[in-house]
Amino acid sequence: MKIIISVLTFFMMLFGITIGANNFDTISGYKKAVKSVDLYENTMETAMPQTEIYNFISDYFKEKSAESKKIKKAIVLGYDGCRADALSLIDSQHSSAIKALTDEGGKCVLTYCGGKNLPAFNTQDTSTAPGWCTMLTGKWADVTGVTGNGIPKSNNNLTLLTTLVEDEIISSSAFCVSWGGHFSDSDSTYINEKEYCQSKNLSVAFDKSDDDEGTKKVVTDYVNSKDCPDFIFSIFEYCDHCGHSTGFNLKNPDYTGAFFDAEKTASEIINDIKARDTFENEEWLIIITSDHGGYNLAHGMFTPQERYIFTVTKKY
Ligand SMILES: [Zn+2]
Numbered sequence: 056m057k058i059i060i061s062v063l064t065f066f067m068m069l070f071g072i073t074i075g076a077n078n079f080d081t082i083s084g085y086k087k088a089v090k091s092v093d094l095y096e097n098t099m100e101t102a103m104p105q106t107e108i109y110n111f112i113s114d115y116f117k118e119k120s121a122e123s124k125k126i127k128k129a130i131v132l133g134y135d136g137c138r139a140d141a142l143s144l145i146d147s148q149h150s151s152a153i154k155a156l157t158d159e160g161g162k163c164v165l166t167y168c169g170g171k172n173l174p175a176f177n178t179q180d181t182s183t184a185p186g187w188c189t190m191l192t193g194k195w196a197d198v199t200g201v202t203g204n205g206i207p208k209s210n211n212n213l214t215l216l217t218t219l220v221e222d223e224i225i226s227s228s229a230f231c232v233s234w235g236g237h238f239s240d241s242d243s244t245y246i247n248e249k250e251y252c253q254s255k256n257l258s259v260a261f262d263k264s265d266d267d268e269g270t271k272k273v274v275t276d277y278v279n280s281k282d283c284p285d286f287i288f289s290i291f292e293y294c295d296h297c298g299h300s301t302g303f304n305l306k307n308p309d310y311t312g313a314f315f316d317a318e319k320t321a322s323e324i325i326n327d328i329k330a331r332d333t334f335e336n337e338e339w340l341i342i343i344t345s346d347h348g349g350y351n352l353a354h355g356m357f358t359p360q361e362r363y364i365f366t367v368t369k370k371y
Contacts, residue, residue: 080304085360088140094163102167109193112215115340116224129340130287134317136295138348139363141314152321153367161369168347169362170195181354181361184244186346205242210251220257225285227258231273232290239263267291271320278327293317303349339371
């Protein structure tokens with residue numbers, strides 16, 4: 056069945072046929088949009104593997120602070136289901152957290168999910184669980200076993216949220232989401248790890264909200280508190296939800312609107328971080344990234360639209 060869908064999707068993609076969205080979404084159009092993004096420091100051919108995001112965060116916390124008295128903090132603001140070409144939408148009319156970070160010296164790199172870069176076929180689904188799990192463990196699904204959604208990960212490969220706390224590199228971490236598939240449902244990805252943390256009394260918070268507004272509130276409350284966790288990993292569903300209902304496509308105004316919603320939320324959170332009373336005594340690593348892109352009304356497959364994402368990193 057999967058092969059039939061793959062072949063069908065391939066031909067639809069080739070001829071720019073889309074379901075649910077009125078506009079064509081061809082590979083050539085997609086590539087043109089990605090190339091038009093001046094912020095990218097690399098190309099599709101030299102795209103960074105998603106595993107590197109783990110290394111950024113891990114190295115950051117393990118390196119001695121430039122000014123050793125400063126407390127290190129990090130936050131990941133995840134735009135679930137945001138395609139790499141969405142960055143071509145950034146303009147002066149909308150608030151953009153991505154632009155704000157790059158304007159201040161942050162780096163923006165094209166990144167691939169799915170285990171392998173094109174032209175090779177992907178070795179794991181371009182889906183939510185494999186995407187975020189790869190970032191959080193630094194390993195592809197051939198090691199973690201998380202090849203798709205609905206597969207509880209064993210505790211042989213713990214996430215940075217847990218290991219950084221367990222190894223006493225940081226004091227606390229928080230995982231802030233609204234999708235039940237992360238750690239709330241019975242077959243969720245991190246259900247075993249959540250139990251592990253609770254049984255060991257580790258200071259790792261697993262915060263499940265009802266929706267993006269809820270996640271935003273949890274994260275905002277954290278960054279506005281004195282006891283803000285040292286590492287926050289947050290995921291917002293704006294783009295993914297919209298893509299599934301009306302189409303992952305830049306010509307779909309709902310999808311582009313969802314991107315700007317994510318940008319607005321991230322901008323507000325970053326502004327709150329910068330306004331912390333203790334900001335001057337802290338060092339911050341801020342990362343904005345995505346787990347996968349999308350094509351038509353879905354993702355999980357092999358198209359460039361699904362496989363390229365972006366990673367923006369900025370240290371303060
Ligand atoms: Zn996703």
